Amino acid sequence: MKARVxxxxxxxxxxxxxxxxxxxxxxxxxxxxxxxxxxxxxxxxMTDTDRPEAEARLDAMCKxxxxxxxxxxxxxxxx
Numbered sequence: 156m157k158a159r160v161x162x163x164x165x166x167x168x169x170x171x172x173x174x175x176x177x178x179x180x181x182x183x184x185x186x187x188x189x190x191x192x193x194x195x196x197x198x199x200x201m202t203d204t205d206r207p208e209a210e211a212r213l214d215a216m217c218k219x220x221x222x223x224x225x226x227x228x229x230x231x232x233x234x
Contacts, residue, residue: 156202156203156209156233156234157199157200157201157234158197158198158200158201158209158213158231159196159197159199160196160197160199160213160216160221160222160230160231160232161194161195161196161231161232162196162217162221162227163192163195163227163229164192164194164227164228165227165228168226168227170193173190176193177190195221199213201213210231213231214231217231
């Protein structure tokens with residue numbers, strides 16, 4: 156199974172890197188960009204064949220290492 160884990164800052168958390176990217180895009184002439192939020196993507200290739208078990212393991216990975224759940228949200232796309 157292959158999984159993608161998307162980690163982003165929670166909506167109330169300041170994102171200075173996203174703001175800098177947004178300002179740079181505006182400075183490069185890309186008009187119409189209201190805001191930018193940056194995040195991380197993890198691509199994980201797993202040997203699991205049981206979908207619920209894989210989802211549970213991925214959730215544990217996110218909570219223990221991949222995401223700081225105090226300030227970050229995560230979502231899992233499993234295929």
